[in-house]
Amino acid sequence: MIRIGAHMPISYGFEKVPQMTIDSGGNTFQIFPHSPRTWRATMPSNKVSQEFQNQMKKCDLPLEAAFCHSGYLINLASPKDDIWQRSVELLIVEGKICQFLGIPYLNVHPGSHTGAGEKVGIDRILKAIDRFLASVDGVMLLLENVSPKGGNIGYEIDQLAQIIKMSCDPKRIGITYDTCHGFDAGYDITTKDGVERLLEQIERALGLWRVKMIHLNDTKAPLGKPLDRHENIGKGFIGDKGFINFLSFEQIQKIPWVLETPNEEDLYTKEIAHVKSLVGLI
Template sequence: MVKGIGAHMPTSKGFHRVPKETKEIGGNAFQIFPHNPRSWRANPLKDEVAKRFQKEMEKEVLDYDNAFAHSGYLINLASPNDENWEKSVECLKSEVLICRQLGIKYLNVHPGSHMGEGEAYGISRIQKALDEVLSELSDLQVMILLENVAPKGGNIGYTIEQLAAIRDGCAFKELIGITFDTCHGFDAGYNITDEGAVGELLNKIDALIGLDRLKMIHLNDSMNPLGSAKDRHAPIGEGYIGEAGFKVFLSFEAVQNTPLIVETPGSNEEHAEDIKRIKKILSAIGVM
């Protein structure tokens, strides 16, 4: 049985709409932005907003282990610009507080770009940022999930080794997990369409970080070939990974035991189609 399937959900009409809309598209898991992702502003929620969301979670019988938040686009924890770095840290703190208000236990973060300063510099910068956030807010027990990214623009975190290095150097590593994005991974050269390569990937995650720290999978097809370093998501089965590739990837128990979140282009209706395709693939391999 698969732990969770869902999509990144809109919140423009209110957080309280998310649980019901998740069920309506055939999901039992979701990801949301805790605030406008294109703004530094991440104000605390009114108590009634948080309580209404929690009431709907209970009504729709959704598990908080399948509920995720995604940090804003402006955050760059590796930034060499002090003002931008400080804004990033403060914004991340605010996001952790919003997650706590909602009851969400996992906050997904792109590690950031070193902007030409080099990998070692960027990693140390990210570690410093995470330590500052978690030293202040560790008692809230919101886990930061570092997401693998495509290898472009000075991005850090396009290999499992880089994610592990970031986590290993943090003082609060017990509050740091990871997310694996299939499009980003494929574009970085992880051939998730090959059984042997998937086995190696999962073994590497287990050895360097621990499979128990893999809390979410972003299940996205890729518009570009293996190793292209582009980061362009495609609907499930319509990219270079394809239904056959996802059939290989989804056949692994460690993948099935991790919530699967679709971040493909389109509306709730289109995400419903992606979820149908995922369930069809899982049925074909005898899981659903």
């Protein structure tokens, strides 16, 4: 089964997300565990957690089809002690929210060293991850590949592999592959050879089993330009032909696809239908 969905709002309540996903034509989703632009996160009530899980069952959505994305303020690579400390503390709360709701995956950008250098940044990331893993059970942390700009760490597959292998518990860490960020970093998915090279690199460095989610985004930037600007599917430099190529691979079809494109007015209903049309589902 191909799983496709989008980033869903939580402003109506966690328990409303499963039905909104189904109504949009999706069968997987991503949410924030709290308002992403604040340092504040609170645990949902027992009632909300139970109703969320009830709605997942009612909508025939397995919990494995649910993903959380960490807040925007978190920077696990920050050389500033106060920012790093707050980032780790918030990530742990986010993990516990996932745990309480029954969501098995929490996605996070590895972070930016903000000029301090990759070695410093990676050391900080590793300490943050190890603290998270020691504090949160039953939740897999997903490291997302990022655009190579602003001191970001994790724009290359081998960087993600290095972090995972050096962590205290590598089996509890997976990855999310973002098509826009990957294109920024020079991973060309518009050709068969390009996708094959990407899959081979992931398999060699990490194992494809670690890829638990794909952020399906077109891009406003040409290949190799680190702009980090998402575009609607088919309207960017990857284009419909590029996505038809990328999504045709059996390995890719086994991984949930989650849209983070600008078109969210209708909860991605048209965008989901468009992606389905590219792979012959409608």
